[in-house]
Amino acid sequence: xxxxxxxxxxxxxxxxxxxxxxxxxxxxxxxxxxxxxxxxxxxxxxxxxxxxxxxxxxxxxxxxxxxxxxxxxxxxxxxxxxxxxxxxxxxxxxxxxxxxxxxxxxxxxxxxxxxxxxxxxxxxxxxxxxxxxxxxxxxxxxxxxxxxxxxxxxxxxxxxxxxxxxxxxxxxxxxxxxxxxxxxxxxxxxxxxxxxxxxxxxxxxxx
Numbered sequence: 001x002x003x004x005x006x007x008x009x010x011x012x013x014x015x016x017x018x019x020x021x022x023x024x025x026x027x028x029x030x031x032x033x034x035x036x037x038x039x040x041x042x043x044x045x046x047x048x049x050x051x052x053x054x055x056x057x058x059x060x061x062x063x064x065x066x067x068x069x070x071x072x073x074x075x076x077x078x079x080x081x082x083x084x085x086x087x088x089x090x091x092x093x094x095x096x097x098x099x100x101x102x103x104x105x106x107x108x109x110x111x112x113x114x115x116x117x118x119x120x121x122x123x124x125x126x127x128x129x130x131x132x133x134x135x136x137x138x139x140x141x142x143x144x145x146x147x148x149x150x151x152x153x154x155x156x157x158x159x160x161x162x163x164x165x166x167x168x169x170x171x172x173x174x175x176x177x178x179x180x181x182x183x184x185x186x187x188x189x190x191x192x193x194x195x196x197x198x199x200x201x202x203x204x205x206x207x
Contacts, residue, residue: 031133031140032056032065040074043091045082048074048118055124055137069124071141074098076116079106079153084116094120094157101198102153111203115147119156126163135188138201154201156190158182 034054053071058064074095076084079102088099098118106113122134142149159167160177168174182199190199 030057030059031136032058033071033137033140033144035141035144037075040091043087045087045090047076047078047082047084047087048091048095049077051075053141068128069122071119071122071137073120073156074118075145076102076118077114079113079116088118097157097196097198098155101155101193101196101200104193105153105155105200109203112151113153114151115145116153116155117141117147119154121161122156123161129184132184132187134184138188149201150203152203154190155193155198156185156200157198158185 032055034056036052036054038050038052040048040050051071051073054067055069055071056065056067074088074091083103084106085100085103088095088097088102091099095118098120102116102118117138119138122137124133138154139149142152142154158178158181160174160181162168168177185199189201191202192198193200
């Protein structure tokens, strides 16, 4: 990651941040994303684009922005251009299961999809967790990219990360962190895909 989450909110107005923290749920209109796209040179099919989206909250008069986290993963503009299962496997270990699940959704749905988002990581500063923001953040990402929610596959594989970074070792601490993460994913509209480790946001016709 290009920046430390310890430093993300360094220039934030304490008064405005406190007022936002007092809200039970941040309004979706307060969200702002800055998306960077990169070629994935391990993807020989050319289907994938790596993305990093910096998540910010904007104050009502648009004069101040608070960086609260980030999303990263891969965007696919034409999911029918090749085999997503093979593409994900070739590009990254992290993309292997995501690409396979997205390919299965394509294969089993009568819906026509215009795009797919393989969400690798969603990170929020600790003080912004538990506010049910992930669903609104993903909706903002889709809107920014002009992707229709009913025609876009969104998949992720929950894996809790330590505050200092990196996955937990297997045990009760990881189990508790995984339970919290899965609960947050459900609130954001995700459901487990079949019996595997990947979760997805079902489109209406496949509910």
